[in-house]
Amino acid sequence: MAERYPDGMHGAIAAGLTELLGDAVTITRATQDQPENGLDEGLLATTDVLTWWGHATHEDVDNAVVDRVHQRVLGGMGLLALHSAHFSKIFRRLMGTTCSLAWRNSGDTELVWTVNPSHPITAGIPQPIVINEHEMYGEFFDVPAPDELIFLSTFSGGEVFRSGCCWRRGKGKVFYFSPGDQAYPIYHHPDIKRVLANAVLWANPERGSDFAPPAVADMPAPHLHRGALPESIEA
Amino acid sequence: MAERYPDGMHGAIAAGLTELLGDAVTITRATQDQPENGLDEGLLATTDVLTWWGHATHEDVDNAVVDRVHQRVLGGMGLLALHSAHFSKIFRRLMGTTCSLAWRNSGDTELVWTVNPSHPITAGIPQPIVINEHEMYGEFFDVPAPDELIFLSTFSGGEVFRSGCCWRRGKGKVFYFSPGDQAYPIYHHPDIKRVLANAVLWANPERGSDFAPPAVADMPAPHLHRGALPESIEA
Amino acid sequence: MAERYPDGMHGAIAAGLTELLGDAVTITRATQDQPENGLDEGLLATTDVLTWWGHATHEDVDNAVVDRVHQRVLGGMGLLALHSAHFSKIFRRLMGTTCSLAWRNSGDTELVWTVNPSHPITAGIPQPIVINEHEMYGEFFDVPAPDELIFLSTFSGGEVFRSGCCWRRGKGKVFYFSPGDQAYPIYHHPDIKRVLANAVLWANPERGSDFAPPAVADMPAPHLHRGALPESIEA
Amino acid sequence: MAERYPDGMHGAIAAGLTELLGDAVTITRATQDQPENGLDEGLLATTDVLTWWGHATHEDVDNAVVDRVHQRVLGGMGLLALHSAHFSKIFRRLMGTTCSLAWRNSGDTELVWTVNPSHPITAGIPQPIVINEHEMYGEFFDVPAPDELIFLSTFSGGEVFRSGCCWRRGKGKVFYFSPGDQAYPIYHHPDIKRVLANAVLWANPERGSDFAPPAVADMPAPHLHRGALPESIEA
Numbered sequence: 001m002a003e004r005y006p007d008g009m010h011g012a013i014a015a016g017l018t019e020l021l022g023d024a025v026t027i028t029r030a031t032q033d034q035p036e037n038g039l040d041e042g043l044l045a046t047t048d049v050l051t052w053w054g055h056a057t058h059e060d061v062d063n064a065v066v067d068r069v070h071q072r073v074l075g076g077m078g079l080l081a082l083h084s085a086h087f088s089k090i091f092r093r094l095m096g097t098t099c100s101l102a103w104r105n106s107g108d109t110e111l112v113w114t115v116n117p118s119h120p121i122t123a124g125i126p127q128p129i130v131i132n133e134h135e136m137y138g139e140f141f142d143v144p145a146p147d148e149l150i151f152l153s154t155f156s157g158g159e160v161f162r163s164g165c166c167w168r169r170g171k172g173k174v175f176y177f178s179p180g181d182q183a184y185p186i187y188h189h190p191d192i193k194r195v196l197a198n199a200v201l202w203a204n205p206e207r208g209s210d211f212a213p214p215a216v217a218d219m220p221a222p223h224l225h226r227g228a229l230p231e232s233i234e235a
Numbered sequence: 236m237a238e239r240y241p242d243g244m245h246g247a248i249a250a251g252l253t254e255l256l257g258d259a260v261t262i263t264r265a266t267q268d269q270p271e272n273g274l275d276e277g278l279l280a281t282t283d284v285l286t287w288w289g290h291a292t293h294e295d296v297d298n299a300v301v302d303r304v305h306q307r308v309l310g311g312m313g314l315l316a317l318h319s320a321h322f323s324k325i326f327r328r329l330m331g332t333t334c335s336l337a338w339r340n341s342g343d344t345e346l347v348w349t350v351n352p353s354h355p356i357t358a359g360i361p362q363p364i365v366i367n368e369h370e371m372y373g374e375f376f377d378v379p380a381p382d383e384l385i386f387l388s389t390f391s392g393g394e395v396f397r398s399g400c401c402w403r404r405g406k407g408k409v410f411y412f413s414p415g416d417q418a419y420p421i422y423h424h425p426d427i428k429r430v431l432a433n434a435v436l437w438a439n440p441e442r443g444s445d446f447a448p449p450a451v452a453d454m455p456a457p458h459l460h461r462g463a464l465p466e467s468i469e470a
Numbered sequence: 471m472a473e474r475y476p477d478g479m480h481g482a483i484a485a486g487l488t489e490l491l492g493d494a495v496t497i498t499r500a501t502q503d504q505p506e507n508g509l510d511e512g513l514l515a516t517t518d519v520l521t522w523w524g525h526a527t528h529e530d531v532d533n534a535v536v537d538r539v540h541q542r543v544l545g546g547m548g549l550l551a552l553h554s555a556h557f558s559k560i561f562r563r564l565m566g567t568t569c570s571l572a573w574r575n576s577g578d579t580e581l582v583w584t585v586n587p588s589h590p591i592t593a594g595i596p597q598p599i600v601i602n603e604h605e606m607y608g609e610f611f612d613v614p615a616p617d618e619l620i621f622l623s624t625f626s627g628g629e630v631f632r633s634g635c636c637w638r639r640g641k642g643k644v645f646y647f648s649p650g651d652q653a654y655p656i657y658h659h660p661d662i663k664r665v666l667a668n669a670v671l672w673a674n675p676e677r678g679s680d681f682a683p684p685a686v687a688d689m690p691a692p693h694l695h696r697g698a699l700p701e702s703i704e705a
Numbered sequence: 706m707a708e709r710y711p712d713g714m715h716g717a718i719a720a721g722l723t724e725l726l727g728d729a730v731t732i733t734r735a736t737q738d739q740p741e742n743g744l745d746e747g748l749l750a751t752t753d754v755l756t757w758w759g760h761a762t763h764e765d766v767d768n769a770v771v772d773r774v775h776q777r778v779l780g781g782m783g784l785l786a787l788h789s790a791h792f793s794k795i796f797r798r799l800m801g802t803t804c805s806l807a808w809r810n811s812g813d814t815e816l817v818w819t820v821n822p823s824h825p826i827t828a829g830i831p832q833p834i835v836i837n838e839h840e841m842y843g844e845f846f847d848v849p850a851p852d853e854l855i856f857l858s859t860f861s862g863g864e865v866f867r868s869g870c871c872w873r874r875g876k877g878k879v880f881y882f883s884p885g886d887q888a889y890p891i892y893h894h895p896d897i898k899r900v901l902a903n904a905v906l907w908a909n910p911e912r913g914s915d916f917a918p919p920a921v922a923d924m925p926a927p928h929l930h931r932g933a934l935p936e937s938i939e940a
Contacts, residue, residue, distance in 0.1 A: 123913055124912070339925065339926075379852075
């Protein structure tokens, strides 16, 4: 992996985004071994979109950090959950399901097919994306039915996977994308870089976001009073 | 085909439903070469679920018959559109899209994967259904995103297809299922028979259906009047 | 409340289900003050559909019980979350969001409108259901977009609420229904009883359910091998 | 109406878009009384987003024009169907349903509630939009369940309507928005102007669109051959 990703997985992901989005993005790297897993309040408070790649050590992520990221997503921050992040604490909490799947690591060819051609995440993506060798992730993928299904992957072993899925949670947007195993040079693949760049733009909060998660609203006054507008909301 | 389906495609489909549903269903066969394509008003008026298989001669189906079936579906009748019925007039009208797809007839192996395990159409279905040889139908399948995605098919050529999809239209339910080419003995496959039987039960109208398509309601009186209930609807 | 519900909320809910479903259901009552909140392993292992009503003391529910119910839902058990159960631990965990909403308790008239007339939960339900007086629950309701939106409620104050929503999670089905405040005789309302009875039937697990939550499948062998079927799955 | 909309409905809609989007849009007006209903091939070929307002004379729109607009939407053009355009030929064809609804013209107050706060169409929109007087459009609205439900309207009469809905059809995006009756100054309302401007940006085709509707793809070669990539698609 050190050979394939001399600058780390996060380095390769960052390089792809910089290549395609240029000055439109400012990228900060955070790693699990840093204090607060690199995601302190100050950093999160200035983060519009968070990409999350993790593997094997999900349980070591601090629950307080997960709480913080969860609140930030519900308040409007975009989240890209990549590959084995299907088992990250934050993704499982946002989904409410086991997020389990079928898998096999035997260098299958993976083809990534677009099934949502008017979606911005698919702009400029060939039909299909060809990944010569990759780990197989297969169905049943135990997630809520995506709000928008974007990509389906097939594998030379005959399996299938909903490999690109969008959900909205609170005021935030979540995109899961399965290509990205550490044993293959996926993040150097030009089409994969394009998907990630498109997804960052899609997941970006709408202008004017206040990043406050939805909260209980105690409404003392009715909006309509005896069929007429109360003075307070008369337009 | 005469060898494979000595009683016709419709005969094989009917036999499968009878085998699995027994007295719960009464089956009438209609064929395109009959007057009114076999679908006169009297028959439709007593039909709860219509299965539609057609090929190549879709354009010869009478538009008045399509209008009639369309109204019946919107009024509550279930519709199973099978295989090449993706290009039938009735299915295209219900979808509003081209319903085009990719295809190749080269005896691919098809695997049918369940992605909705709590859906009644998947009850008793193995993961995956194995079809040794079949025509390939692949993405992009130009249909509206299904209300419920049930099955995904992969092919030995690497393609993928949303092969089992549910939509609700008006008061009626529509299920599209792609396995079923005339050149292969698909409708004798025990798992395929099970899918069709499950789908007939799912598409069956709810009890108390009046089979009237939704219509404009001219509402003279408000439901609430100055914040209180009008006498007419006081519960 | 003792006057309105002399047999408790759960007693009224049970009575309605018994009235409409008769011998088709066997009902067991569990209350929060019982050991393990009344939901021990033995009871859950024989429960097909769980109705959950709770208020104010959600935080006192044992986390181990919530874990157990969560696993049972993912394994196939149906769940009806009623009214203030929007803030129950189990519902929030299944949704992954805050589940917050707007509210006001001022005896508004509530009208419950059907927007999914082919759905079994709406069978026999008038358009609209009229509830003379009820607590107002309004938007924004912070839940994932429902897989199927069934009912919308309006209030004499002008507010709106997605009051009947279906989701699938794992192998299980979840229905949230907002009418049901303890200060009003909602569960004696004939239409509300009908909705609950319909929902219990809808949420019932499919036949043959094994109640095992989805789990990781380590697939050693490809389903297709060099474009052909491996012997092990040759049909 | 001439007093309220001295420059026509289309003039008011155009003025709102110009005010909010400025040079980002170039607006051309087309009216039903023009040759080819103002929508000749040349104009459509340069149109990215089409707003459609119509009333009463839907049947007089030329079917050939509807075919042309339909193909253009499936090829990627965005469509905003406004108010009584629910009964336009183009909208009904894209939906496949009756598109009928309940209505009453008695100057109800309408409140438009956001139920999808992370959607770009809701950016900068208050909760709720207050429309002092408007025609009532109510459920049941016979359209396919929207891919994304954005707005719900309530009326002082107690009715409810899914007043802002998104669908994807082919490569194109469709937004229906119900506020906009000719008897009320709706299109001068600042929040309504904002919704329309947001919707135009959302419905805009993705960069690189070729505007070719999806078509049948006859695939001679498999994408995978005996578990490996054929030379033709080797990446």
